[in-house]
Amino acid sequence: MFDTTYVHPLLRNSMVLWHYYHWYIKFTLWLSSGTTAGLDQWIGRISPERHHPSKIFFNKSMKVCPYISLPYRPSMPGPRLWLYALRSAIVQTPVPDTNGRKVDLAPWPKEIGWDGTVYFFDNQQPEFSRLKGETIKPDIVILSTGYKQDFPFFESSRTKPTRAYGTANQANIRGIWRRDEPTVGFIGFVRPSLGAIPPLAEMQAQLWILNILAPEKIPHPLRATDEEHYRLKLPPDSRIEYG
Numbered sequence: 001m002f003d004t005t006y007v008h009p010l011l012r013n014s015m016v017l018w019h020y021y022h023w024y025i026k027f028t029l030w031l032s033s034g035t036t037a038g039l040d041q042w043i044g045r046i047s048p049e050r051h052h053p054s055k056i057f058f059n060k061s062m063k064v065c066p067y068i069s070l071p072y073r074p075s076m077p078g079p080r081l082w083l084y085a086l087r088s089a090i091v092q093t094p095v096p097d098t099n100g101r102k103v104d105l106a107p108w109p110k111e112i113g114w115d116g117t118v119y120f121f122d123n124q125q126p127e128f129s130r131l132k133g134e135t136i137k138p139d140i141v142i143l144s145t146g147y148k149q150d151f152p153f154f155e156s157s158r159t160k161p162t163r164a165y166g167t168a169n170q171a172n173i174r175g176i177w178r179r180d181e182p183t184v185g186f187i188g189f190v191r192p193s194l195g196a197i198p199p200l201a202e203m204q205a206q207l208w209i210l211n212i213l214a215p216e217k218i219p220h221p222l223r224a225t226d227e228e229h230y231r232l233k234l235p236p237d238s239r240i241e242y243g
Helices: 016-033 066-070 079-090 126-131 197-213 224-230
Strands: 109-112 118-120
Touching: none
Parallel strands: none
Antiparallel strands: 109 118
């Protein structure tokens, strides 16, 4: 959480740290589980142009990985299995026994036929090759549509035309408060890619309270230009922009 507070500005403002994280994480993942897509994640890779810590949020839970990786983990005799066996004999993250149960990972659905059959896009990945010969008719379809941060109780009243309070998407000071409305702070709404929300939320709370009670103790103005070095390098069309 504090990795940009003690490095030289030339290093802090460059991509060197991001590239270091990239290779360090990939090496650690491979060393501990044999794959660089995730911890014991042998399928469901993201595209190479996006597979960089400066562009993604890490999923720190691996509970489902043993189930989706089961059909793809090296098991047939050959160089991949020999390398996997040699490496895992030295170091290996524990892999729970799923008793043969698995979760089939599929590409993005193309359409659902009139009889309930799901057809998938060919994403040129192993999961499509494995499922393309099967007829899949799901019993339940769950749409993970995401969410929108909405605070209607902060909006200005139509009967009392007062200035509206700031909302989380308007918080332009370290993602905590709106510059012209510092009395409303949003703690824990910024998600770190490396690290965890609780320690970051504690730092946010300290800064917010300090700005309210003793703003003169903040050594220099809190400028948006000072945040660039620890923000994710997201593309313009990214769905999530607050990391």
